[in-house]
Amino acid sequence: MQKLLKVERKFTRYHISLIKLGKQPVFDNVEEHLDSLSELFNAISKSCEPFALALYDSKYILMAYVTQGSGTNAQEAAEKQFEILAKLPVQVSISNTQVPIDYAISSLSLTGYSAIYGMDKVQRRLAYSMEHALESDDGVFFHNEQLYKAEMYKKHVLRKLTSSISFNPDDFYLVFQPIYIPHDLDRPKRYEALVRWKNHRNLGPKTFIPMLKSQPGFQEGMTEIVVSQVFSLLKVQLETKKHLTPIHINITKQALNTEHLFSHLKQLLKGVPSIASFMIFEVE
Structure with a gap:
């Protein structure tokens, strides 16, 4: 794909696609079917006539078209994507047998001075978009930069969050929401433990707690941090002969049922063991 870098960038528009050769693997063993793969590659080159075409490991090809113009047109680029899909061979010869083949295709369009210009940036975005293409009914997805950035930001935050749970539990602290009964508002009867996370972006629990739902192991780790901090507080109060007030701890059914x-x-x-009567679990 270095051929793209030799094109005059000032007035250049690129349409680049990552194409998966078969939504499901077509070749059981690529090494045994290199001739078939080469034949398919040549057929695609002839039918689609791209500016550049490259094999991207044995399952994908990268295809690029270059035109002259200013700016990009998302609708035009999406139409180009379906045009490519329509030209791709529908069969591949494997061991002298014609085998049906389908495709998944992720594409993006950019100018020579786009912020995402550069093959590393392009390939990362195409690989991300391919995940969506494989999940779609027609096997097609056109890159959405806002969606990509939001997903990358979420992954970055989740990586920081899970690192704190695993290696820096002191990154978390508790605040306590008092719970009163209607006829006695002078003194809380219970408290609810609410977890907070020390992070540079000041993200609150409404943001970081839902991220852990897809990470059950780390969700359990978070619960253990909260339990430990509640226990430590109650233990100090007990040792200093202070009045102990029950503390509610929010917990999922999955975490409550774990042996760990x-x-x-x-x-x-x-x-x-007396502290146990002051730790109350609320199942979410």
């Missing part, structure tokens, strides 16, 4: 949490609680309460 049970063992963690058992270890914490060893020697001070």
Whole structure:
């Protein structure tokens, strides 16, 4: 694809596609079918006539078209994507047998001075868009930069969050929401433990807690951090002979049913079992 870099960038528009050769693997063993792969590659080159075409490992090809113009037109680029799909061979010869082949295609359009110009940036975005293409009914997805940035930001935050859970539990602290009963508002009868995370972006629990739903192991780790901090607070109050008030801890059904949490609680309460009556789990 270095051929693209030799094109005058000032007035150039690129349409670049990543094409998966078969939504499901077509070749059981690529090494045994290099001739078939080469034949398919040549057929695609002839039928689509791209400016540049490259094999991107044994499952994908990269295809590029270059035109002269200013700016990009998303609708035109999407139409180009379907035009490519329509020209791709519908069969491939494997061991002298014609085997049906389908495709998934992710594409993007950019100018020579686009912020995402450069093959590394383009390939990362095409690979991301391919995930969506494979999930779509027609096997097609056109790159959405806002969606890509939002997903990358989410992954970045999740990576920081899981790192804090695994290696820096002190990054989390608790605030306590008082719970009163209607006829006695002078003194809280209970507290609800609410977790907060020390992070540079000041993200609150409404943002970072939902991210853990797809990470059950880390969600359980977060629960253990909260449980440990609640226990430590109650233990200090008990040792200093202060009045203990029950503290509610929010917990999922999955976390409540884990053997690991049970063992963690058992270890914490060893020697001070009386604290257990002041730790109340609220199942979400």
